[in-house]
Amino acid sequence: MSNRLIHYSILITGLFFASCNPERRVEGSKEAVERMKSMQIKRVTSPQVVTIVDDWGERIVKQAQLDWEAQAKKPNANLSALCQLQGIAEIDSLEQLYGVQILLLGTKDMKNGQLSPKEKEVLDAYLYNAENKLPQSTNIQKLGDSVLIYNAPIAVQNMICQKCFGDDATKLGLWRVKFLKNEVIRKVDGKSLVKNKK
Incomplete structure (x- = not known):
């Protein structure tokens, strides 16, 4: 099996596992958004x-x-x-x-x-x-x-x-x-x- 085929199979497997747990992605993205909001530079008097x-x-x-x-x-x-x-x-x-x-x-x-x-x-x-x-x-x-x-x-x-x-x-x-x-x-x-x- 060529290196290119190995890379493709790893990529497809990774995408499969990532798509199997959509809740985790949503939860992670919510946390990321909250973290980004809290890191915004704000001038509050x-x-x-x-x-x-x-x-x-x-x-x-x-x-x-x-x-x-x-x-x-x-x-x-x-x-x-x-x-x-x-x-x-x-x-x-x-x-x-x-x-x-x-x-x-x-x-x-x-x-x-x-x-x-x-x-x-x-x-x-x-x-x-x-x-x-x-x-x-x-x-x-x-x-x-x-x-x-x-x-x-x-x-x-x-x-x-x-x-x-x-x-x-x-x-x-x-x-x-x-x-x-x-x-x-x-x-x-x-x-x-x-x-x-x-």
Whole structure:
């Protein structure tokens, strides 16, 4: 058999095996596209990062709340675990998708050593508003140059406040979403930034 025939037979065999697994090619191409998107050079200003965090934070909290409520309504739901956001696969997926950390905070977290002094000041302001029946709103705080925290208060009537913070007079419940600036820039679509400029 000539060298040319050997090369042809190897090529045909290779093409046969490649065509036998189209799912792998599609999966690989999706990963490649995502990798290429994340490697794009993007110029993202600080105000743009805050706008993105505000948008993503709102989406994350809305979805996380729905996922939490769905889990809590299941028979034999472990509420103490749910209040720690344990065992909620959908919320774990949200964290991975956006590159964030999601927590539920309440009055007891004033003593939480994981929170920065600045975060405790904001939590204290939410607590003051809750005690005085004042309106609550979402909040974004910057911690240095690399971290942004999105806080969203939970309505007192909501199941989360009743089940997780019912032993507290104020029933203060707060979603905390921690964003890393570099992850936001890496994950944001460059095209959406161009659209927002127009």
